Amino acid sequence: MSPTPPTPAGAPDWARVRADFPLLMREVNGKPLVYFDNANTAQKPLPVIDAVDAFYRRYNANVSRAVHALGTEATEAYEGARARLARFLNVPGDELVLCNGTTFALNLVAYSWALPRLQAGDVILVSRMEHHANIVPWQLVAQRTGAHIRVAEILPDGSLDLDALNAAMTGEVKLLALAHVSNVLGTVNPVREICREARRRGIVTVIDGSQAAPHLTLDVAAIGCDFYAVTGHKMCGPTGTGALWARRELLEAMPPFIGGGEMIKQVSFDGTVFNDAPHKFEAGTPNIAGFVGLGAAVDYLETLGREHIAAREQALLAHLTEELQRVDGVRIFGTTPHKAAVVSFLVEGAHAHDLATLLDLEGVAVRSGQHCAHPLLQYFGVAATCRASLAFYNTHQEVEAFIAALQKARALLG
Structure with a gap:
């Protein structure tokens, strides 16, 4: 022993x-x-369980749709969770889209950013170690646009072959999708250095941070990526919670992924004026109790x-x-x-x-x-x-x- x-x-x-x-x-x-x-x-942990329980017992109401006390309290708690998570990631809160997890977040990038922009001959670069959630959306986009998937290989010890990755960043590559931490190998990729090289070559970077958020001290701003996705339930929060951070200019240029209530400013039969980002990507009633719990989880992790x-x-x-x-x-x-x-x-x-x-x-x-x-x-x-x-x-x-x-x-x- x-x-x-x-x-x-x-x-x-x-x-x-x-x-x-x-x-x-x-x-x-x-x-x-x-x-x-x-x-x-x-x-x-108990603070997360208690936070979800308290929401349903004391102020269960929909967010951003009522002027009564319960609606105000629910909205403040929900937006408070956004602010806590933004602080946890070191990003502005108005650049953080709340969603049900990394899978949704990566699909949002695929359909709202990649699909309208990629075309035949473009290349999407992914690594061998990716989770299916960071492979399949890009395949679907490639099928619809004529773009191609290129694979960055790994070394026998499970680390990324950085020389091969840099060589693969040719002029045809428009997007690089990469895990911060491998869910199988535990490999921590040097995403800051990789994103710096990609940006120098004009390549947009999407980082899957699902396995990084529970383990690492994150500073997404310092990483220098264009998109970063996290999942709440892997960091002691409730299931059905997560977020996508994106650069402000990218969010503003992207069309909504899903249409419905709450993501609009005005609707008529002649057309719709969408809400400002990040809210234009948050159609429908969210998992309010879940995000209240995620806010408590962030507080808990930061206290430790x-x-x-x-x-x-x-x-x-x-x-x-x-x-x-x-x-x-x-x-x-x-x-x-x-x-x-x-x-x-x-x-x-x-x-x-x-x-x-x-x-x-x-x-x-x-x-x-x-x-x-x-x-x-x-x-x-x-x-x-x-x-x-x-x-x-x-x-x-x-x-x-x-x-x-x-x-x-x-x-x-x-």
Whole structure:
């Protein structure tokens, strides 16, 4: 057993932090739950749960449509969440479109920016490590415009081949879509340097920040991209929440993606005058309670300190990786030293789904499958992997419990 690393000065009491997450107290199959599926969705702390509960109990009303007290309170809470998230990302609030997650955000860029502008012969550059949400929308746009998809490859350790990427940024490339952090490998891409090079060549950049927002101290303004997307439920907020940040000039030039109420200034049968950005992209009644919860999640993360969260997760990742490497027959995918707390792995002779099922019998939750990243797994020549993904509320004792469960599963699978 590896010694538990010392707690950095000023760090939270992680045992007390863990107590904020009621779901972590339950048992699965008669065993204490070890939740290592945080890249899929994070658990919710009591302040988030309480914020959603309070909205429905005390001031449930629609936003921006009523002058009564409840409507005013709901609108203030909803717009307050936008302001909190904007501060979290270091972007202006009036450049932040609230939506139901990164998938929607990337589709918004695809249909409102790319579709009206791309044409036959143009190239959309994506990396091998992208989630399907950052591949399929661009394929749909390419089919309708005659543009082409070009793939930036990776290296065997799971890092991006930066020389190949730079060489791929030719004059035909109009858009570069890239994950800040890989959901399978944990690779943290040097997006600031990449975006600087792309901007020098006149290429618009779209960054998928779903896996970055929970783990990194984000400064989107410093990254220098054109679009940045985040998902709320991966950062301890409710499902059905997220946002797209875009440069003001791009938002103003983009047509709405979806039409309806609340995204307009005036409607007649002769035509419609759309609302100002970001509201022209927010048709219909939003997930108000969800965004109230997301605002609480942002406050919670900032109270813990993102530098402390990062240090905690890196310590857990180092422990998990060291212990996994001692297990006979384990293959880890993604070994670059600069990565988030995500470990994809296989055990020789065991199918990923069988392994995950046996781990679940021991109370250990990991994800198995292709992780919405088929092209990446094809590169490694495997049909599926198991993925253990950590969060700050996990413990070193859980790492040891996971390894014990893995050893037991490995023995059963022969």
